[in-house]
Amino acid sequence: MLDVEFAGLKLNNPTVLASGILGTTGAALLRVARNGAGAVVAKSCGIVPREGHPNPTVIEIEQGILNAVGLSNPGVEEFAKEIKIALQGGVPVIASVYGFRVEDYAAAARILADAGVAAIELNLSCPNVEKVGALFGADAELALEVVREVKRAVSLPVFAKLTANVGDIVEIAKACEEGGADGVTAINTLKAMAIDIRAKTPLLGNKVGGLSGPCIKPIALRCVYEIAQEVDIPVMGCGGVTTGKDAVEYLMAGAQAVQIGTGVLTRGLSVFRKVALEIQEFLEERGYSCVDDIVGLALK
Numbered sequence: 001m002l003d004v005e006f007a008g009l010k011l012n013n014p015t016v017l018a019s020g021i022l023g024t025t026g027a028a029l030l031r032v033a034r035n036g037a038g039a040v041v042a043k044s045c046g047i048v049p050r051e052g053h054p055n056p057t058v059i060e061i062e063q064g065i066l067n068a069v070g071l072s073n074p075g076v077e078e079f080a081k082e083i084k085i086a087l088q089g090g091v092p093v094i095a096s097v098y099g100f101r102v103e104d105y106a107a108a109a110r111i112l113a114d115a116g117v118a119a120i121e122l123n124l125s126c127p128n129v130e131k132v133g134a135l136f137g138a139d140a141e142l143a144l145e146v147v148r149e150v151k152r153a154v155s156l157p158v159f160a161k162l163t164a165n166v167g168d169i170v171e172i173a174k175a176c177e178e179g180g181a182d183g184v185t186a187i188n189t190l191k192a193m194a195i196d197i198r199a200k201t202p203l204l205g206n207k208v209g210g211l212s213g214p215c216i217k218p219i220a221l222r223c224v225y226e227i228a229q230e231v232d233i234p235v236m237g238c239g240g241v242t243t244g245k246d247a248v249e250y251l252m253a254g255a256q257a258v259q260i261g262t263g264v265l266t267r268g269l270s271v272f273r274k275v276a277l278e279i280q281e282f283l284e285e286r287g288y289s290c291v292d293d294i295v296g297l298a299l300k
């Protein structure tokens with residue numbers, strides 16, 4: 001009843017681990033898979049290792065968390081060695097890659113594709129060094145170019161993970177589709193900050209960071225709803241999913257699967273099983289026979 005197909009990937013339920021949350025080692029990804037996730041997305045990796053931002057990098061705020069981890073990662077070569085372990089979980093393992101040049105994305109994707117992942121998610125929330133100040137995900141042309149180059153480099157499904165820190169996210173989604181993306185993930189964290197009023201300083205070591213959790217759900221849901229009406233490729237909803245009700249909202253907005261990030265930190269690893277069960281209860285109570293029955297219902 002809960003099985004879904006997402007751009008050719010078979011998921012036994014529509015819950016997916018979001019990138020950057022527990023996804024830094026094969027063992028952690030395996031644990032998430034064994035705890036009921038339908039698929040797992042690894043932490044974003046680049047062609048060279050990266051230390052990340054100074055502490056504090058994660059702080060709790062009302063209805064969410066703020067993070068400025070700064071893409072700390074061991075680099076694709078090191079991470080590629082972990083994939084074999086993650087694959088023992090028996091669910092699709094999706095690698096996430098980032099880069100500061102188009103060719104960095106393609107090179108990283110190639111190495112992880114060779115290591116056996118099922119798909120590549122492109123973290124487009126990264127600045128481009130050649131077009132100073134522009135995020136790949138905030139510039140339709142750059143986004144299209146990254147997707148096209150990665151599609152040329154690998155023969156796997158490629159998903160573009162979009163940022164909502166833009167004027168028109170639908171325009172970027174369409175550009176990614178035109179570039180050959182097989183799916184879209186919406187959304188990444190929203191640019192935000194918090195201030196320690198006693199110390200009179202920003203709380204995060206990096207001063208600004210990304211907001212996630214229940215407080216961003218209405219924004220992410222709106223993005224999914226708008227994108228799903230304008231593209232023909234499937235959408236993964238991401239932002240504040242903690243309960244089955246949240247997931248059902250995303251499915252009705254047109255998503256075919258949902259990613260869970262902050263929800264893992266607040267509801268524990270069992271969040272995948274719980275959300276899947278709550279979706280199932282909803283379907284059974286209303287007489288639906290499968291997840292697909294409710295996808296896009298709110299679009300009509």
Ligand SMILES: Cc1cc2nc3c(=O)[nH]c(=O)nc-3n(C[C@H](O)[C@H](O)[C@H](O)COP(=O)(O)O)c2cc1C
Nearest residue numbers: 018019020044067123188212213239240260261262
């Ligand atoms: C601590 C932390 C680290 C993250 N690292 C990444 C990352 O490496 N790559 C990425 O694409 N998104 C990253 N994200 C964003 C999440 O994947 C997700 O898009 C966002 O948190 C919204 O979903 P949520 O509200 O369920 O957490 C990170 C989020 C958090 C909280």
